[in-house]
Amino acid sequence: MAVRGHHLAAAGICLGVLLGPCGAQYVPDNLEMKMNGKAQIVFLNADVTIPCMLYEHDSVNLNINVIGVRWFQRRSNSDKEDNVFEYNGGKQTQFRLGASISLSGLRKGNASLFLPAIQFQEGGEYRCEIIIPPIKVERTARVDVVAQPSSIHLPPETIMEEKNMYIKNVTLAGSYPESHKIIWGIIGYILVVISLCSFVWMLVEFLRKVAPVLSPLPETVQYLKHQEMKTLHFVIWDYRPKSLTLKLFLKTNPHSEKSEEKLLFCWKTQGVEKEEKPESMQLMESQAGFTLNPVVQALRYNVFGISCHLTVESDLAEFTEADLLLQVEHSALKIPLSKKIHLKIIAQPKLKKIRCSSDHLQPGESVTLTCRIHSFFPRAVRVSWYKEDRLMLEDIKTSEALETSEDGLLCSCTSKLEFFPHMEDLGKKFICKAEVEGGEPVERHWVLWALGEFPSNGPTEVQGDSEGTLNTNKEKVEDIVVV
Template sequence: MKRGRGLEGGNGRLLTLLVGLGQLLQSAETMEVKMSRQRTAHFGEDVVLQCDIIEHSPSELDIKKMAVVWHQETSGVNGKKELYLFLGGKHTSNRNGSRLDESELEKGNAALFLPQIQAKDEGAYTCSVTVTPDHAEGTTILEVLAEPVVSLTPSKVTVERGTEKTLSCTVDKFYPSSIVIYWQKISKHTQDQSVSAKDICNELPVENGDSTFSVSSKLRLQPSSQDDGNNYSCIVEHRSFPVKAVFSAILTVTDPPVDWKVQALPIVLVFVVLVIIILCGIAYYAYLSKRQPTIVAMVGNTDLKHLEQARLQCLFSGFRPKHLDLAFFLIIHPQNKKQKIFSWNTSALGNVEQGNENVPLLQQQDMFSFYPTLLAKPRRTFDASCQIYILPDVRTVENFELLLEVKHGTLQHTETKSFRVTAPPLLDQIQCATDMPKSDEPLRLSCRIHSYFPQTINVQWYKNDLPLQTKPFVSSSAEGPDGFFSCSSSITYCPEASDIGTRFFCKANLTDSQQCRESVWELKTLVFVPQVSQIQCEPTMPECGKPVTLSCTVEKFFPDECDICWKRDFEELSCAINRTEEQWHDDAESNLYCKKSQIFFTPSAEDHAVNFTAEITHCNTRKRKSYPLMLKGFPKVTDIFLEPIDAEYGNKLSVRCDVADFCPGDINIDWFHDNHLVKNDIITEDPMEDSNGCYKLSSTFQLTPTAFDFNKAISCRVSHEKLRKPIVKEVFLKLPAKSPIVSEIKLKQNSKSISLEISISHFAPQDIRVIWYKDWEKISEEHNPKDIRIIENLCYFVSKIELNQTEEVFKKTIRCEISHPSTQSFKEKSIVLGNRDPGPTSEKNN
């Protein structure tokens, strides 16, 4: 698998083992990780994310025995990724410039240094620390800010009365994109500080190349003489500003120059008025008749994705008069409950000139946002539009309808559209069951699919662009506490040499959806496990004091790194001559390798019956081939045989050991049961001469197993004059574990005390735990009690407690919990102590 190209092979498995061990021993942990809950950084800053390891021992940490992993989790499609890894003194960074200070790490400070913070660095950072056997982790939220650069142009505005001019407020280089810009007017003639919305044009934020944003807002000025000296302010609110940022410009209004043509203006106005009256009379009917709107309602996709914003468009064009009522209703299935979520009346805007006019939102649900606009057209007609933004949440609603009601002087119209909300599946990284795929082992790939809704899903596996013929396993969809479903899929594939570099895909989609999500895994290497021949001995009948050669051939392996080590029992041979040939190609086509190794030594009496092993190490895996060296004239002892093989409690059991090829015939056989010498029930034959001039015999030990013999050792010790030390063969009795039978609680009482007892029988082995409770208060505990007896070859035990007969004892529930680890059995008995008269007992088994 990929891990930022920085962690493969052995390091990955070591990290997994360290973290796994830390989690297995979670109950014994004392180590903790202390981190700040949130950190704020500005663009370009260098940041140190603190991760203090506390409550650890010793005070100075051995960094070569610890692992530190930093993960970053973002809300984007990348999800959670590994950012930095420190493992056994090695650093692996997946973020440019990030680093850990080893000297600080020894003091318990696993802080991560991140230079030149950018927008992509925003997210949740998890610091996971493993100091075997302890493991701890913590999380901090890094919030990235970029303070806006605001400019207001021009800063001083001079406008000639009767003309227009525009103030421009430009906001640049800010992050995140959420920002508020509005205008305010301060006049010496009025207390009204508001600015007409129709004079304001706000653009949408635009993302820059460095992930910051830019936006501008423009204010159109059409001043009169009374506006002279007005102060116009552009007010910017952003998360990086501690307070609102205010940028102001002073307006100076000047009078237009006097023109002689103005003297003729009254005459011209009279003439124009006469012409207008005539034209109005002609155009009266053409401009004042009612006109029905053309309606195009709720254009957009009806298949909505969970928490993915969708947009609908409604258009109402060419209507007259201006008055138009719109109302939107939400109908949720299956309740069919109708709820008004938005309404709008165009007449509330006053006189509308030709151009766009933004309308404030009147009503809003969490899921819906409405943005209506009105446009005045020629001949006193109007166009209206309404953009609907929907942010659906499948946990709230799965199917719903939007009902639009339109009322105008010329018509009443209703239109309904149905919507369906789904959550496409998310796929985790494909996991391979092994870090080292091998040619002789099936390759198992698995992928977790989660966060989808509804429950039905299709899963298909591909090899490059072709679907795999093997039918994948797909588990049943399980519903999580958040209401979403998850499942897992796996497939088994037998790889070949030609599959190196092949990409495997897991693709999933909802049953009735064509949108497919995928996860990919690449087979980068393939290991051919070496085939190891049987060890050959020369001569075939070795003798004490004469040279011996052992040889072993390793063939058909890849890659070529392969080590062969010879061992005597479990110790490396130091007194033997070892000769290992260089590896060679098995054949030109397969590209596989072969290798041969030999050792030369002279055996002594101590080498008899000792296993000589060739240990082959290849790609972090080991294979062993052993050869028991049997010297001529020395006793050869077989393993111990059980008759019958499956031992049972109370049934006779014969334990036999055969000894052959020893000379002279004097020999001593001893049996041990649980490390105690056995003197009875042993049958040992007299030595018999074999055809090769040596002797042989058989020895048998008979016993009847009980629960006390569970997993006990039985050994046979063979002593002979040629042996420097006896040969010992050992076997453990694999008897079945039996869960206990528990009686009801028995009660005996007198004037001063109450005695309670419970019988536990027919269990094996003898490890048992008994705990008594008064309600939820523990009053007695016995673990592996010494007074366990054997009855009918199985264990029997009676647990007793005694309580003082006081008023606070009565009306209490006395419980007895019996647990037997070997059978994972748990049983509970209880009794309610009434007023001098105990209630019935109850039973609970697990």
């Protein structure tokens, strides 16, 4: 007991030295984090700061040597998070070139992320994670990247031809004071003309209509998972005046000429009020399975931008594939802007436990592994078998896919692998993988744990690649695609 007490005292002294005079403040009872709750619209190549602050820490001097800060980014067209920046106990790691946080700000609870020269692909959702042991808090914020027009085009009637002016030395009649007044009078007249022209140009530029630009989604085909929700993002930027109409249509049978487009939403802005803060407005119409959340923001010189988030809750009972048409109407457009997105609903395969044909495996005797694949859509499914990471080319049979659900849409099939086990297969995983178009591979595995003794003449040689590498025989894989 005395030895244990000695060690605890030594640990307490080390912890006190590590924390310093601020050690009592870096472990609060609770932490609250504040981030921007609305989409942050920024311009291409601009330097951007994404806010992330802890509440009630203005007067606190935190010990940054025991604080951990991590920033992650998830792009609009991906479900994967990428590391952006990490700070851990005084060490900074940049996963994105130029990413940084202010250490002086971090002492006050400010972990805002600075990104120089932001690019289009860096738009999306950013997550900030702050760890002050033993407490961890995290929040997310969205950033939409837009581009400014490369040049400004004035109507022909507003274009003024520039002329060079030369002042020559002339002899003026009268005394010096009178000549001085004449020169200053000419200069004053020139300044008045320049000011008047500048005012007229600014007025014309301020009142000039600017047509909106509609950013399409990253891909023209969007795969939606059955009975799951997915949010699609698109931006309308650099337009004026503020009045604008956005319509969304859905065509549930895109391959039929007789199929009609159904109006999902008809949303209009509220006029040309001057507002400094972003504005959210309610939709005029709504549709089951679809939710539209637009955010209007004043950018500059009476120019506006809109960040739209369309959430789709897909269901095969409603449609299997459809065309979504985005249409924008504005007074600066002769014909409406329109973009079409093709939607396809898929159902990820589900695999049951792999069954073996025999409980007592013997070398030199063939065995059959059976995997039941069900609840997938569309009907075409790709099935393949692997031993660890090596594609197996043994006798593989996959039954025809049949509709087994009550609605007659979800399908199922059975795949069998027949092979001869060998002693070197002990402990190896035999994997069945299934994949449909637009989905990710789904797999189940079976492990060979026991095998009888080989006969005296030695084990049977394994046919194929002795190195166990992945065999990419495409013809064999295509043979087991079920249509």
